[in-house]
Amino acid sequence: MQLKRVVVTGLGALTPIGNNIQEYWEGLKNGKSGCAPITYYDTEKFKTKFACELKNYDPSEYFDRKEVRKLDRFAQYALVSSDEAIKDSGLDLDALDKFRVGVIWGAGIGGLETFQTEVLNYAAGDGTPRFNPFFIPKMIADIAPGNISIKYGFMGPNYTTVSACASSANAMIDALNYIRLGHCDVIVTGGSEAAVTIAGMGGFNAMHALSTRNDSPETASRPFDATRDGFVLGEGAGGLILEEYEHAKARGAKIYAEVAGGGLSSDAHHMTAPHPEGIGVVRVMENCLKDAGIDPSEVDAINTHGTSTPLGDVAELKAIAQVFGDHAPDININSTKSMTGHLLGAAGAIEAIASILAMEHGVVPPTINHSTVDETIDPRLNLTLNKAQEREVRVAMSNTFGFGGHNACILFKKIS
Incomplete structure (x- = not known):
């Protein structure tokens, strides 16, 4: 069987050093640190008091209030980055065979903040289980690709890969294989995470996995340096449009690169x-x-x-x-x-x-x-x-x- 070629035709990013592809690239090439003291909660009793949070992210710029209540941050990030990637690709959504467009997304944890909030609310109550009706659909890791497919009507393969920190790489490799085997023309892929929470930071601290360089957070993530003392937790998302080469060429798409293998x-x-x-x-x-x-x-x-x-x-x-x-x-x-x-x-x-x-x-x-x-x-x-x-x-x-x-x-x- 002759495998089809697969190319990248769209990119989207929401990161601690830039809230879109252009900002992300400027941050990367200029060596910008995205690490700073945590603003989401009081860190007084935590060993690590810093992380790579998103900067100047306001969900109201992307979603109405009703949508925000239904979406954990990790799902918000997925929708924002995938939307940028889809727009960047120049795909004519009305011309697509949507049964041949899939969404394969990675998330190592999913809606941790939602889980944390509901459990803490229950613990602070009188023991009556008054849980938010959106608790489960906000929390589950597969809701990110589900929401992407619902928004655009994509009806091809739709699921989440979960392999801890390898999750979105697994998603991209799965997307590569679906397209080169001829099952899809286009797949929205990537990953999102929002684990800068009390539970996330507390759990990784308990494992002694995080840097505790609280006196200099902006330099705490120092790969390959002799004084490195653990990783710095970040949040955000990256979205990519993978497309069959002939399909992309026929519509005159900009092609960033070929996905050669995984x-x-x-x-x-x-x-x-x-x-x-x-x-x-x-x-x-x-x-x-x-x-x-x-x-x-x-x-x-x-x-x-x-x-x-x-x-x-x-x-x-x-x-x-x-x-x-x-x-x-x-x-x-x-x-x-x-x-x-x-x-x-x-x-x-x-x-x-x-x-x-x-x-x-x-x-x-x-x-x-x-x-x-x-x-x-x-x-x-x-x-x-x-x-x-x-x-x-x-x-x-x-x-x-x-x-x-x-x-x-x-x-x-x-x-x-």
Whole structure:
């Protein structure tokens, strides 16, 4: 069977460093930190008092009051970013066969704030279960793609992928496969998350997963730095329009990049810690390269998972050195989480978008906040430290890994 080619024709972003694609790109290339003290609740008793919240986000700019009451923030973010992507794609919605348009979306947690609010309200009451009738439909992770499909009338495959922080990368790979197997012409994909809440921050603090650099939050996310002490929680969404190549070409669409391939693997090692030698990461990148038919020597840039955790950063860079060998020093390696923080289930989407924009503009965004060399990291590697670097990017890889050992890798290339 001849697989169909799949391309990216639309992008949308809602991130801690920009509320649309243009703002996001400006933040990325200028090395902007999205981290600041938390404004959503009183952090006095919390170990970590900062996060990468959205800035200047007002739901009333996108939804009426009735809609806001029905939508958890993670679903709001999904609708905002997917709407930007759909508009950016230039799709004529009336001309589409909507049975061949799907929505595959990633969310690692879903409506955590809604769950938290309802349980706290119940606990503060007299024991009578007076729950909001929107509690369940606001909370469930699959409601984001459900709402997108309802808004536009898309009647193809519609579901959420949940694989912790790899969720939106899994969604994009599923979307790639549905289209190249001929089942769909267009799929809206990506991911969203809104876990900067009492429960989210408290839970990750209990795991000792978060940075506690409260004296300097803007520099707390510092991937690859010897003084890194955990990740910084972020929120937001990224949306992409994936489209069958001939379908896009026939309508004269702008094509950002081709989705060359995707790979998946499992560490099968630990609930939260990566395999120290990066065995699963080696395999997922090899699987991705094989699926794409791309030689390792062709890869120009890798947006790493790079969360700023002591174990994870080293394991991933070991794996890159193993997979790419002598070519590894020629690759621009970066971690945009140094700017956005870790968006959990939305991380794969916004980082894939960063890779695509790097290809479009010929600029690799920096890994910011690096000041102290980690002697355990191969010094030959170009980690794109502190300043964006100009170069032609013809092939870009994006890595995303999740608690439970879920590894996902996606590869983009310039269209030819």
